[in-house]
Amino acid sequence: MSAPPESAVGDDAASGVVQRLRDAVRASGTPLSSSLGDGPVAASGERPEHALVASAGPRPPAHREDVEIAVAAVDEGYRLHYTQPRALLIDDEDLRLLAGDRLYALGLARLAAVGDMEAIAELADIISLSAQAHAGGDRALADAAWLAGAAAIAAGPDAPRG
Numbered sequence: 385m386s387a388p389p390e391s392a393v394g395d396d397a398a399s400g401v402v403q404r405l406r407d408a409v410r411a412s413g414t415p416l417s418s419s420l421g422d423g424p425v426a427a428s429g430e431r432p433e434h435a436l437v438a439s440a441g442p443r444p445p446a447h448r449e450d451v452e453i454a455v456a457a458v459d460e461g462y463r464l465h466y467t468q469p470r471a472l473l474i475d476d477e478d479l480r481l482l483a484g485d486r487l488y489a490l491g492l493a494r495l496a497a498v499g500d501m502e503a504i505a506e507l508a509d510i511i512s513l514s515a516q517a518h519a520g521g522d523r524a525l526a527d528a529a530w531l532a533g534a535a536a537i538a539a540g541p542d543a544p545r546g
Contacts, residue, residue, distance in 0.1 A: 401433055401435045401436060401452060401456050402456070402460075402470045402471050404449075404452065404453060404456065405435075405453060405456040405457060405460060405471045406420055406471045408453045408456075408457070408490075408494075409457075409471065409472070409487075409490070412490060414486065414490075416472060416483055416486055416487070419472045419473060419474050419483065420471065420472060420473070432531070432534075434455055434456075434459050434530050434531075434533075434534040435451075435452045435453070435455040435456035435459060435534075436452065437531075437534040437535065437538055438451055438452070438455040438503075438533075438534040438535075438537035438538050439451040439452035439455065439537075439538070440538050441537065441538030441539055441540045442539075442540050442542075447498050447500065450494050450495065450497070450498045450500070451495070451500065451503060451537065453491070453494055454490075454491040454492070454494040454495045454503065454507070455491065455507065455534065455537065456471075456491070457487045457488070457490045457491030457494065458487065458488055458491035458492070458507050458510065458511065459530075460472065460484075460487050461483075461484040461485065461486070461487035461488040461491070461511075462484070462510075462511070462514060462530075463484075464480045464481070464483050464484030464487065465480070465481060465484040465515075465518075466514070466518050466526070472487075488507075488511055491507060492504055492507060492508070495507070500541075502537075502540070502541040503537045503541075506533045506536045506537045507533065507537070509529070509533060510529050510530055510533035510534075513525075513526070513529035513533075514526040514529050514530065517529060
């Protein structure tokens with residue numbers, strides 16, 4: 385099964401992912417839940433919804449939600465570090481970095497709980513490559529890392545790797 389094209393992932397779907405992430409943060413019982421605000425920020429459509437792309441692959445149906453929430457958490461962590469977050473409303477720059485790191489951990493832990501080590505490795509690569517790209521001032525490279533990583537997660541652990 386291939387990932388949906390960018391145009392197939394609309395604002396309603398993106399808003400649903402953000403709301404499911406907000407619900408997961410609230411359920412985690414961490415202090416991050418106090419930063420959720422009244423509602424999610426509207427999706428901007430500036431980039432594809434990586435969580436939906438990643439969870440569209442041939443994984444066991446029971447784990448698709450875990451993959452979606454994990455990728456959404458890491459994506460929100462990325463947004464807290466580098467762009468505009470959608471689920472957490474934090475003005476303080478230092479707290480945004482800490483919250484971003486916590487969301488990276490939340491996403492990776494969710495995948496560890498279901499034993500998806502391949503997806504963990506892909507998300508770790510995304511985190512590392514996008515940080516390197518931003519350090520070099522190359523947002524397009526960071527976006528490419530996200531696209532490739534989400535597609536690799538969607539392909540699943542049994543996909544041939546180059």
